[in-house]
Amino acid sequence: MSKLGKYTRRTFMVGAAAIAGGVAFGVYRAKTPFENPLGRDLPIGSATFNPWVLVDATAVTLVLPHADLGQGVHSLQAALIAEELDIEIDQVQTTFGAPDKAYYNGGISGEMVPFMPTDDSRTAEFARSFAGGAIKAFMPMMMTGGSSTVPDSYLKLRQAGAMARETLKAAASAQTGVPVSNITTKNGAVHLPDGEIIPYTALAKRAAELDPVQDVSLRPSSQWRLLGKPMKRTDIVAKSTGTQEYGIDVKAKDMVYATVRVNPAKGSGANSFDDTTAKSMRGVLRVLKIKNGAAVVADNTWRAIQAVNAIEFDWKPSTYPAEQADHWAAVEASFVEDKLNGTPRDVGAVDQAQGTEVIAEYRSPYVAHAPLEPLSATILVKEDRVDIWTGHQIQLAVEEKIAAITGHDVSNVHLHNMFIGGSFGHRLEFLNIEQAAEIGNAMRGTPVKLTYSREEDFAQDFPRHITMGRGRGRVDQGRVVALDLELAAPSVMASQMGRMGINMPMPDAMLHSGAWENPYHNLENLRIRSYKADALAPVSSWRSVGAAPNGFAFDSLLDELIHAAGADPLEERIRLMGHDTSVKVLEAVGEMSNWGAPLGPNKGRGVAFVLSFGVPVAEVVEVTNTSKGIKIDKVWVACDVGQVLDPVNFENLVQGGVVYGLGHAINSEITYSGGHADQRNFWDAEGMRIAQCPEIFVKGLENASKIRGIGEPPVPPAAPALANAIFAATGQRIREMPFNKFIDFV
Amino acid sequence: MDITVNNQVHSIDVEGDMPLLWVLRDELGLTGTKYGCGVAACGACTVHVDGVAVRSCQTPVSDVQGAKITTIEGLGTPDALHAVQQAWVDLQVAQCGYCQSGQIMQATELLTNNAAPSDQEIDDWMNGNLCRCGTYPRIRAAVKAASTLMKDA
Numbered sequence: 001m002s003k004l005g006k007y008t009r010r011t012f013m014v015g016a017a018a019i020a021g022g023v024a025f026g027v028y029r030a031k032t033p034f035e036n037p038l039g040r041d042l043p044i045g046s047a048t049f050n051p052w053v054l055v056d057a058t059a060v061t062l063v064l065p066h067a068d069l070g071q072g073v074h075s076l077q078a079a080l081i082a083e084e085l086d087i088e089i090d091q092v093q094t095t096f097g098a099p100d101k102a103y104y105n106g107g108i109s110g111e112m113v114p115f116m117p118t119d120d121s122r123t124a125e126f127a128r129s130f131a132g133g134a135i136k137a138f139m140p141m142m143m144t145g146g147s148s149t150v151p152d153s154y155l156k157l158r159q160a161g162a163m164a165r166e167t168l169k170a171a172a173s174a175q176t177g178v179p180v181s182n183i184t185t186k187n188g189a190v191h192l193p194d195g196e197i198i199p200y201t202a203l204a205k206r207a208a209e210l211d212p213v214q215d216v217s218l219r220p221s222s223q224w225r226l227l228g229k230p231m232k233r234t235d236i237v238a239k240s241t242g243t244q245e246y247g248i249d250v251k252a253k254d255m256v257y258a259t260v261r262v263n264p265a266k267g268s269g270a271n272s273f274d275d276t277t278a279k280s281m282r283g284v285l286r287v288l289k290i291k292n293g294a295a296v297v298a299d300n301t302w303r304a305i306q307a308v309n310a311i312e313f314d315w316k317p318s319t320y321p322a323e324q325a326d327h328w329a330a331v332e333a334s335f336v337e338d339k340l341n342g343t344p345r346d347v348g349a350v351d352q353a354q355g356t357e358v359i360a361e362y363r364s365p366y367v368a369h370a371p372l373e374p375l376s377a378t379i380l381v382k383e384d385r386v387d388i389w390t391g392h393q394i395q396l397a398v399e400e401k402i403a404a405i406t407g408h409d410v411s412n413v414h415l416h417n418m419f420i421g422g423s424f425g426h427r428l429e430f431l432n433i434e435q436a437a438e439i440g441n442a443m444r445g446t447p448v449k450l451t452y453s454r455e456e457d458f459a460q461d462f463p464r465h466i467t468m469g470r471g472r473g474r475v476d477q478g479r480v481v482a483l484d485l486e487l488a489a490p491s492v493m494a495s496q497m498g499r500m501g502i503n504m505p506m507p508d509a510m511l512h513s514g515a516w517e518n519p520y521h522n523l524e525n526l527r528i529r530s531y532k533a534d535a536l537a538p539v540s541s542w543r544s545v546g547a548a549p550n551g552f553a554f555d556s557l558l559d560e561l562i563h564a565a566g567a568d569p570l571e572e573r574i575r576l577m578g579h580d581t582s583v584k585v586l587e588a589v590g591e592m593s594n595w596g597a598p599l600g601p602n603k604g605r606g607v608a609f610v611l612s613f614g615v616p617v618a619e620v621v622e623v624t625n626t627s628k629g630i631k632i633d634k635v636w637v638a639c640d641v642g643q644v645l646d647p648v649n650f651e652n653l654v655q656g657g658v659v660y661g662l663g664h665a666i667n668s669e670i671t672y673s674g675g676h677a678d679q680r681n682f683w684d685a686e687g688m689r690i691a692q693c694p695e696i697f698v699k700g701l702e703n704a705s706k707i708r709g710i711g712e713p714p715v716p717p718a719a720p721a722l723a724n725a726i727f728a729a730t731g732q733r734i735r736e737m738p739f740n741k742f743i744d745f746v
Numbered sequence: 747m748d749i750t751v752n753n754q755v756h757s758i759d760v761e762g763d764m765p766l767l768w769v770l771r772d773e774l775g776l777t778g779t780k781y782g783c784g785v786a787a788c789g790a791c792t793v794h795v796d797g798v799a800v801r802s803c804q805t806p807v808s809d810v811q812g813a814k815i816t817t818i819e820g821l822g823t824p825d826a827l828h829a830v831q832q833a834w835v836d837l838q839v840a841q842c843g844y845c846q847s848g849q850i851m852q853a854t855e856l857l858t859n860n861a862a863p864s865d866q867e868i869d870d871w872m873n874g875n876l877c878r879c880g881t882y883p884r885i886r887a888a889v890k891a892a893s894t895l896m897k898d899a
Binding site: 069070071072230232233235236237238239240241242243244245246248249251257282300301302303305370371372373374419420421422423424451453454455648649652653655656657658659660663681682683686687688689690691693695696 | 760761764765767768771772773775777778779780781782783784785787788790817818819821822823824827831834835838839840841842843844845846847850868869870872873874875876877878879880881882883884885886
């Protein structure tokens, strides 16, 4: 099925007998609480130096644990290892590897401390390193999210490559008697002074007898061959020829096809259902009662969908407010002291500030993730083991969820992670996993592929949380002198973690992320407060999580204040900014867009700045107010992730983030009627299409002190930059998404 | 009934109203053609029927008996890329890649009928194909690059 499948089968075939031929990992173990999973059941003649590199007589295999949702991290992880391993990307095999704690994500811990991401002080750094150690010790989570792949992998995977290289050199030295210092490496082989070239694969057996070399130094970026230069993604040919296998494409012998229908009032059950018609339909093998609804198993996905549509359900009502207006009312009622989630910024004395007051209120709706690959999973439950093929961002939790349903020991549940056809946070959830486990358990011995219809995917999505922002501020003598923003929303982390069985009573940083971190240190009176509304409909992380709604409220409010002050939107942001790297980002976007140059008739420009996931991003949007509505002409983006590792993929991701941010701002929301989402397919929540897509110019600066990920940060500034541009072009201030409720778009 | 896909005749035993998409994916195992929406709103399932780009999710299989159907697998292969696929590789278009089979099939018909489309013509022609990752700037560039490749071929 996948390369992973091949590897797994091989290791299982060889079994425990091979352990004698494996490598001792004494030094590695001393440095980490985790055993190298590749060392278990290692075939004789194979060598593994760390959890990421495996060499045998036929191939060099890189194990790349982060899930690939389209952001290209499979390729990037390979490049990080290959850079130090001195091997070309087309000389290696790659696999996602089996889920293991050794692959815990060390890139997310830095965001869990109460210091601004721009704070490089020793105290802040100590807190981050302490949090990192605590996470590794107590909650090692293998997960992909939070734009953390690069921060997690940047050092770790280059070290993995260097360790493997040095161990292979040591093996060559042991084999030939040539001192290591006279041995070089290139193109997947060691080179000896006499011109002899020994491929790594030929050294596997000897390397397996050595302790991996631990003491390695990394090359400076000036010596990089691959990183920092345009790279060809490892998946690009497959994704251009229809040969990339996604979870939805898995094939197995004698496989059957399933789909589900559960209560659109998410989490509520069915009183009853009538499946008489469904059962008699062609190709239907089984109708199964599952949690909160039914599954149809058939010999073809379309027949399963037709049959599930023929089931008559009597649904229970929703446990959350049935009507959208009541959701907003609940959020609106949350701006009270006992629901205070936090006051992460309180500088100066906002309440005593003098000057002309500006008051405004902002709203961001529920929004569906709606990646183009609908939820799916293929599962085979047998008496002694479970195999599941699907794409997921929290791999170990998938195995635990399944074990809890099928009754297998979790060590006998095996996730084969697959390339994902887009996620945006959708694949952090477990509903399809749990349903696949229920269905597979009822169909033991038969592989079943579960595919959601698009309508079911919309209906069961846990969307982005709704958010209200109440802002006020003051301007005096042409300057912004006070900004006071209160944000209220249901807790996305409590909802999401609750479904993983984790209670989250503590404050939710997502309720003010994207607002409090903006380093406007020269704004003398600044306060950010957030309030936690009671739980409403279930919600989940949506690309950039709280930063999109909070950044929209923050930057829109700032823009209104700047206009009220009569100042220039870019110049005033630069004046207020007290952080060099962010100032440079703003200056760069000004230069790129030739800010201040005269525009044609009916045109307007807006600038916005949001720092999220540690990345300062400034965007300028230019629009034309046409007779048919707003046309988005151009967008300029400047951002700083410290180091751009692949400029082509970087540009693609930034452009995609802008499209995602703009498209949803224009036309997408999820609303509830009778407890059910009103939107069921792409014509209800369309996002951006190509004809609406502006030209997008991207510049990645490299001044920041830390390397960061770029998956999410381009999203939050897009909506406020567009709203600010519309205001500049039309005088109309839009304070609520989606904007097409208030103005037409071409 | 018999259908001809990528120059191969397949005998299938299905309802006439089964959409071509599900015949391709579940009956013939040609999974390069993707299910995205089922209602012709996303274009992920685009294939060629007698050279015309159609949404296979809304094409009953009975309508294409006797027609020549081409899927992404029949356009080119990793070892023998079609010019449009070559352009998609050169421009590094894909992110998640799930929509790109449909994008490529849609673009190929455009370039077959219009060797040098304008920006407006590209936007108009490709507007039915959603890309949730937002690769549109690269799709535009790749269509132009493919136009050049096809001219030079």
